[in-house]
Amino acid sequence: MLNSTYKSPISPSVSWYEDSLSERPVYSALEDDVQCDVVVIGGGFCGLSAAYHLAKGGSSVVLIEAYRFGDGASGRNGGQIGTGQRYGVVELEEQFGFERAKALFQIAENAKQNLHDIAGENNFEYDYLPGQISCLYKARDVEEEKQFIAVMNEKYDYDKISFIDKAKTSELLGTDLYHGGALDQGTGHIHPMKYVVGLAKSASNAGAKMCENTKATGIESTKSASGETVIKVKTAKGTITAQNCIMATNAYGDDLEPVTARHVLPIQSFIGATEPLGDELNVLPEKHSVDDSRFMLRYYRKTKDNRLLFGGREAYTSAWPTDVGKHIRKQMVELYPHLQDVPFTHAWGGSVGITPSRLPFVREVKPGVISAAGFSGHGVMMANYTGRMMAESLMGKTSELDVIKDLDISAFPGGRTFSKPLLFLALTWFAFLDKF
Numbered sequence: 001m002l003n004s005t006y007k008s009p010i011s012p013s014v015s016w017y018e019d020s021l022s023e024r025p026v027y028s029a030l031e032d033d034v035q036c037d038v039v040v041i042g043g044g045f046c047g048l049s050a051a052y053h054l055a056k057g058g059s060s061v062v063l064i065e066a067y068r069f070g071d072g073a074s075g076r077n078g079g080q081i082g083t084g085q086r087y088g089v090v091e092l093e094e095q096f097g098f099e100r101a102k103a104l105f106q107i108a109e110n111a112k113q114n115l116h117d118i119a120g121e122n123n124f125e126y127d128y129l130p131g132q133i134s135c136l137y138k139a140r141d142v143e144e145e146k147q148f149i150a151v152m153n154e155k156y157d158y159d160k161i162s163f164i165d166k167a168k169t170s171e172l173l174g175t176d177l178y179h180g181g182a183l184d185q186g187t188g189h190i191h192p193m194k195y196v197v198g199l200a201k202s203a204s205n206a207g208a209k210m211c212e213n214t215k216a217t218g219i220e221s222t223k224s225a226s227g228e229t230v231i232k233v234k235t236a237k238g239t240i241t242a243q244n245c246i247m248a249t250n251a252y253g254d255d256l257e258p259v260t261a262r263h264v265l266p267i268q269s270f271i272g273a274t275e276p277l278g279d280e281l282n283v284l285p286e287k288h289s290v291d292d293s294r295f296m297l298r299y300y301r302k303t304k305d306n307r308l309l310f311g312g313r314e315a316y317t318s319a320w321p322t323d324v325g326k327h328i329r330k331q332m333v334e335l336y337p338h339l340q341d342v343p344f345t346h347a348w349g350g351s352v353g354i355t356p357s358r359l360p361f362v363r364e365v366k367p368g369v370i371s372a373a374g375f376s377g378h379g380v381m382m383a384n385y386t387g388r389m390m391a392e393s394l395m396g397k398t399s400e401l402d403v404i405k406d407l408d409i410s411a412f413p414g415g416r417t418f419s420k421p422l423l424f425l426a427l428t429w430f431a432f433l434d435k436f
């Protein structure tokens, strides 16, 4: 155990993930001006993955992270991988037609596989545990869920998902609050901070220059005398000059670039970790991960060492709550009343970047600068894979990114200033509807 005393400026409380690492290597800050092919801003899954693939492909790359790698959402999330895009295949098909929906589904399948492949190729541990259950909070949703599963099995050739009834759901969860659910054996959950550490090391080993505590304070895109795009990214101690820039700042890049900020809003989400639970407590005996069908969803899972990591409560203000654990505990005890007296060893939170349609925002925001953000609670695999797709697209290796890049993601009306109060009202209303 690291027993970390590091307090990220992004989140005042130390996560269990960080504390449970055996190492978290430190990377030096940028001290001088440098030149490279591609500068990557943001050291979460997306930026780290982009840096790894660029370096592996022979490009010179500099990655800068304002704090430490994984301090954003990537090192503090629920660790659930999921299947498909954040938006279901049925809704995608209604909006884009079958071919496009299938292509988006296939990208998500590739993203899933990519997680395992990269860890395998570079030989790092990330505590993968298989099995994911999406549970139904309302009885009236059972028929729709069965139809969704039939579509997945028959139309999308995905046979790893099946319906489980109320009794089976209760047996696998250790609570009878739900009316059934979908058991997906083709996905699972990971220790995200171990993944961050492994990926950062892999990028560094592949030859990327990796800088922590280096905040980008401005991005300039101009044309040289010969007509080539020149990018200059400013930091406190040095300027990085490059031909291309990948922006992977997600919900944390507020003040850096206005187009991304208009399309992606931060929502805070919180997680509490219990001490290791004895088997007699009968909580997720097979260590599945779970999310539920409420608009204000609960997401939880067992770790390898038998802790319950329970995520839920969301907040739409930037103020950090003083009682992170207290609210999460209430939601956990609603499901598992017998955990009333089991303490949280850690409680923490982070910002989830969301878009209006819950599909990722990937766009060239100025010449030579491509931004990817707003994975809407689905970035464990998708942020990783989008980083890869951006890197490979810059190196001319694949056009897979086009399927995502062309998506018409609208901006939040009124930008961040006006959207936050409106979003607060809308989400509070949907949370109220969850009760009926």
Ligand SMILES: Cc1cc2nc3c(=O)[nH]c(=O)nc-3n(C[C@H](O)[C@H](O)[C@H](O)COP(=O)(O)OP(=O)(O)OC[C@H]3O[C@@H](n4cnc5c(N)ncnc54)[C@H](O)[C@@H]3O)c2cc1C
Pocket: 041, 042, 043, 044, 045, 046, 047, 064, 065, 066, 067, 068, 069, 070, 071, 072, 073, 074, 075, 076, 077, 078, 079, 080, 081, 082, 214, 215, 216, 217, 248, 249, 250, 251, 252, 253, 254, 256, 269, 270, 271, 299, 311, 349, 350, 351, 352, 353, 372, 373, 375, 376, 377, 378, 379, 380, 381, 383
């Ligand atoms: C509590 C919580 C639970 C979640 N649970 C899940 C889950 O179970 N499954 C799932 O799929 N997704 C989940 N997510 C979402 C998922 O974590 C994200 O989609 C994913 O990590 C996004 O990765 P990223 O690299 O795009 O962004 P981040 O990991 O947020 O990285 C962005 C980085 O950019 C840096 N940065 C910002 N501005 C600058 C600057 N000016 N200069 C330099 N660096 C800068 C930040 O410091 C940050 O480290 C959850 C998120 C949270 C917060």
